[in-house]
Amino acid sequence: MSIIRHEFEKMNVTKIKKAKGNKNLTMITSYDALFAKLFEEIADMILVGDSLNMSFAGKPDTLSATLDQMIYHTNAVCTGAPKAFVILDMPFGTYNNKDQALTNAVRVYQETNAAAIKIEGGEDRAHIISHLTSNSVAVIGHIGLMPQFVRSEGGYKVRGKTEEDTQQLIKDAIAVEKAGAFCIVIEGVMSDAAKRISEAVSIPTIGIGAGNVTDGQVLVWSDMLGFFESFKPKFVRHYMTGAQQVKDAVSQYKSDVQDASFPAKEEEY
Structure with a gap:
């Protein structure tokens, strides 16, 4: 299978905002230097997601x-x-309140080279986003299904199934944009609702489980590359069978060790 790579262009907030209506943005998660290097010149944005708590640390949720x-x-x-x-x-x-959020965001900026932070919440968190952006912190919003709300919501529930809920999501998106966010992740939302949300704001929307009507997509790398075997979310497409390929490779390594075909003469000093 051939791979088409776009010419690498270092992104910034301005370029991301200008992408709306011009090109679909690609975001992928990463948690370490090795995979980040592989993704660097392909993805427009790399998200160090709190999903690492599940895919990296094996926990049941992100909390x-x-x-x-x-x-x-x-x-x-x-x-x-x-x-x-x-x-x-x-x-x-x-980020339970605006002062705590700013203190922690400042720490992120001082201790890492992160270009931005991501916060879950709509109208209820708009005042926090506004406080951050007015203090020079770049913020991506996150509305719809919000993993950090899993316990209070009683599970992972798809949003935008009713007109009332869709209207609330549109209000959430508009509030997040007005607060100064430069981009919004829309997760687990019916595609018709996601389309209306995307049309209601002038900043890009990045979908995950929200159809192809948003301004870009984000996936967890271990999901899209087939490393996570416990279950496959409906919105995930496997671009390789990573888990099986790793198992096959390690099994071959074991076999080569056992029959002494590894290391070969050319692999000796």
Whole structure:
């Protein structure tokens, strides 16, 4: 299969905002220097998602991720991909009020090279986003299905199934944009609703489980590359069978060790 790569262009907030209506943006998660380097010149944005708590640490949800963890992994990503536009996903409990949010966001900027942070919430968090952006912090919003709300919501629930809910999501998006966010992630939303949300704002929307009507897409790398075997979300497309390929490769390594065909003469000093 041939791979088409766009000419690498280092992204910034201005370029991302101008992409709306001009090109679909590609975002992918990464948690370490190795994979970040692989993604650096392909993806428009790299998100150090709190999803690392599940895909990297094996936890049942994202809620126990800490800011120390996020800063550690963001530094690894920034080291591996110094030219990338890197976003730190602010973990649960780090932005409950505007002063706490600013204190933690300042720490992120001082201790990492992250270009922006991501915050979950709509109208209810707009005042926090406004406080951050007015203090020179670049913010990506996140509305719809919000993983940090999984316990209070009683699970992961698709949004935008009713006109009332769709209207609320549109209000959320408009409030986030007015607060100064330069981009919005829309997760787990019916595609018809996601289209209306995207049309209601002038900043790009990045979908995950929201159809192809948004201004871009984001996926967790271990999902899209087939490394996560427990289940496959409906919105995920596997671009390789990573888990099986790794198992096959390690099995071949074991076989080569057992029959002494590895290391070969040319692999000796």
